[in-house]
Every structure is written in structure tokens, then in C-alpha cells.
Amino acid sequence: MVGVTLTRDAEQRKADAVQKLAEGGDAWVATASASGEPCLVPLSFAFLDGRVVLVTARNNRTARNIAENGQARLGLGSTRDVVLLEGPAEILTLGQLGEDQAARYTAQTGWDPRPDESLVWIVFSPLRVHIWREVDELEDRTIMQDGRWLV
Amino acid sequence: MVGVTLTRDAEQRKADAVQKLAEGGDAWVATASASGEPCLVPLSFAFLDGRVVLVTARNNRTARNIAENGQARLGLGSTRDVVLLEGPAEILTLGQLGEDQAARYTAQTGWDPRPDESLVWIVFSPLRVHIWREVDELEDRTIMQDGRWLV
Numbered sequence: 237m238v239g240v241t242l243t244r245d246a247e248q249r250k251a252d253a254v255q256k257l258a259e260g261g262d263a264w265v266a267t268a269s270a271s272g273e274p275c276l277v278p279l280s281f282a283f284l285d286g287r288v289v290l291v292t293a294r295n296n297r298t299a300r301n302i303a304e305n306g307q308a309r310l311g312l313g314s315t316r317d318v319v320l321l322e323g324p325a326e327i328l329t330l331g332q333l334g335e336d337q338a339a340r341y342t343a344q345t346g347w348d349p350r351p352d353e354s355l356v357w358i359v360f361s362p363l364r365v366h367i368w369r370e371v372d373e374l375e376d377r378t379i380m381q382d383g384r385w386l387v
Numbered sequence: 388m389v390g391v392t393l394t395r396d397a398e399q400r401k402a403d404a405v406q407k408l409a410e411g412g413d414a415w416v417a418t419a420s421a422s423g424e425p426c427l428v429p430l431s432f433a434f435l436d437g438r439v440v441l442v443t444a445r446n447n448r449t450a451r452n453i454a455e456n457g458q459a460r461l462g463l464g465s466t467r468d469v470v471l472l473e474g475p476a477e478i479l480t481l482g483q484l485g486e487d488q489a490a491r492y493t494a495q496t497g498w499d500p501r502p503d504e505s506l507v508w509i510v511f512s513p514l515r516v517h518i519w520r521e522v523d524e525l526e527d528r529t530i531m532q533d534g535r536w537l538v
Contacts, residue, residue: 262466266427268419272456276417276427278466305423314465315413315429 246387249367250379253319256312257283260344264311265290265358267301267325275301279358281310282344284337288321288360291341291349299356303327308360316369323363323383333357397538400518401530404470407463408434411495415462416441416509418452418476426452430509432461433495435488439472439511442492442500450507454478459511467520474514474534484508 244252262278269275275297279290288310292298302308308325311318330338330350342348349355365380367373379386395403413429420426426448430441439461443449453459459476462469481489481501493499500506516531518524530537 264415264417264427264462264466266415266417266425266460268423268425270423272419272421272423272452273458274417274419274425274452274460276415276460276462276471278462278469301423301425307424309417309425309427311415311427311429315415318429320427 243372244369246376246379249373250385250387253312253365253367253379256319257288261312263288263290265298266309266311267298268305268307269297269301270304280345280347282341284340286361288362289333289337289341290358290360291355292358293354294327294356295354299327299358302358308358310360310362318366318368320366321360321362321364322366323361325358325360328357328359330355330357333359394523395520397527397530400524401536401538404463404516404518404530407470408439412463414439414441416449417460417462418449418458419456420448420452421455431496431498433492435491437512439513440484440488440492441509441511442506443509444505445478445507446505450478450509453509459509461511461513469517469519471517472511472513472515473517474512476509476511479508479510481506481508484510 260282263281265277265279267275277298279292281288281290302325306324310321313319363383366377367379368377411433414432416428416430418426428449430443432439432441453476457475461472464470489501514534517528518530519528
């Protein structure tokens with residue numbers, strides 16, 4: 237937006253995205269109801285074995301939407317340094333995620349959701365990833381397609 | 388998450404949100420297709436006479452989703468300083484927005500979309516606004532309801 241920006245090549249964008257995923261933090265999570273009502277919330281995530289793992293309340297709209305149609309979109313980073321992930325998601329009860337992954341989620345986020353039975357896991361599998369900062373990076377922003385990195 | 392955070396009262400949250408809206412910048416915009424597919428993109432906005440005005444390409448999914456079901460959710464700020472807006476949205480062709488508002492959009496965002504006929508306006512009317520930073524502010528996060536500030 238300001239100053240000199242260098243257009244990153246695809247390899248650099250993938251490296252930056254992989255780092256953002258590995259660092260964890262929060263994602264903007266968009267889902268949709270069957271009637272076409274969008275839902276948007278920020279949730280903490282950990283990236284575990286190629287999947288993005290998040291937690292939410294079993295009864296909220298995000299969980300209900302995913303249970304209904306199995307789709308989510310995740311936005312990481314700022315609006316000027318975007319990693320946007322498209323793909324299927326599923327809801328797992330707290331006991332359904334492997335003990336090892338649950339422990340790593342807790343270690344990464346600093347929060348153990350398992351004592352609270354009102355919560356569920358969201359397990360998101362990126363199929364398509366778009367990575368861009370500014371207009372100059374928009375055209376070639378798709379760096380993962382069909383679950384495979386293009387570089 | 389870190390350090391000491393002070394739980395803001397409703398008045399302070401409204402003031403902070405009004406300032407964020409007035410400053411403009413980018414919003415995460417979530418929409419949904421009729422088949423329940425979510426869509427998420429960042430777009431630049433200006434806050435004009437109580438409505439959030441954005442621009443996108445007429446043929447992309449955000450514009451098509453809004454044209455179909457008239458709904459959007461907007462996330463402003465970081466994931467730890469959230470202003471989340473729910474409400475109806477409509478698509479206007481470039482000539483349909485008033486000249487005065489179009490000029491103010493251009494002044495605020497530093498970008499005049501009007502020469503590009505592939506673009507359309509999104510005009511979003513906030514009905515419900517949630518404002519929070521951390522867990523301590525989650526419970527009373529609804530500061531606008533039915534289009535009216537609650538404080």
C-alpha cells in the first residue's frame with residue numbers, strides 16, 4: 237500500500253504461507269447456512285499434519301454450518317498480506333481428534349479446549365490456497381490447487 | 388492474550404468502532420452462494436452516511452452472492468480487536484451511486500473505480516454490530532441491534 241513493494245514469486249509466497257500456517261494464531265472463518273446466510277468469526281488455529289484445526293462451540297452457527305454443508309473459507313494475515321484457504325471442513329467431538337493432535341493444538345494455542353464439552357473441533361483441509369499482498373500479486377494468487385502446491 | 392487488558396464498556400466500544408469505520412481501510416467480506424458455499428475476500432471500504440460502501444468485480448462470487456441473496460458479513464480490525472457487522476447488502480452499477488458518495492469513496496480510499504465498467508458498488512447497511520477484543524468482552528459484544536446502537 238505504501239512504499240516499495242516487491243512482487244513475490246510463487247515459491248516465496250508458498251514459503252511465506254507455510255510459515256504463517258506453522259506459526260498458528262487466528263483465522264477469519266467464513267461459513268454459510270443452507271439458506272445462504274454468511275457467517276464470519278475469528279478463531280484460533282493450529283496447523284497439524286497438513287490440516288487446519290480450530291475449536292468452536294457445538295451450538296454456534298459456524299459449527300452448525302460446517303456440520304450441514306462441510307465447507308469453510310479461512311483468511312489468515314492482514315488484508316494486505318493475505319493467505320486465503322478454500323476447502324472442506326468437518327466437525328469432530330472433543331474425543332474424536334487424536335490425543336497427539338489435541339496435545340499439539342493445546343501447545344500451539346496455549347489453550348486446552350478438552351475440559352469443555354460444549355466445544356467441538358473443526359478440522360479443515362485446504363484444497364485451494366490464494367496468496368497475495370497487493371494488486372500486483374492478484375493475477376497469479378493461486379498457489380495450491382486440488383490440495384497440491386503448484387510450486 | 389498478553390499483558391493487561393481492560394474490558395471496555397459499551398460506550399467505549401461503540402466509539403472505537405465508529406472511529407474504525409470513519410477511518411476506512413479494508414474489510415473481510417463474507418458472502419454465501421445459494422448452494423451454501425462460503426466466499427471470503429478483503430475489500431477496501433468507505434463509511435458514507437451510515438452505510439459501508441465497497442467495490443468489486445461484477446462477475447466475481449462476492450457480487451453474484453450479494454445479487455442473489457442480499458446478505459454480507461464484514462469483519463474490520465484484527466482478530467483480537469474485532470468489529471463484526473451483519474446486515475443486508477445490495478449491488479449498484481457504477482452510475483447508480485450518487486456522485487457525491489462516489490467522490491467521497493474515491494477521496495477516502497485513494498482510488499476511483501468509476502472508469503472501470505467491470506466493477507460494481509456494494510452498499511452494505513449494518514443491522515447488527517458485535518465489538519470485542521478478547522474473551523472478557525465476548526459476552527456483551529452486541530453493540531448495535533436492528534440498525535440502532537444500543538448505547
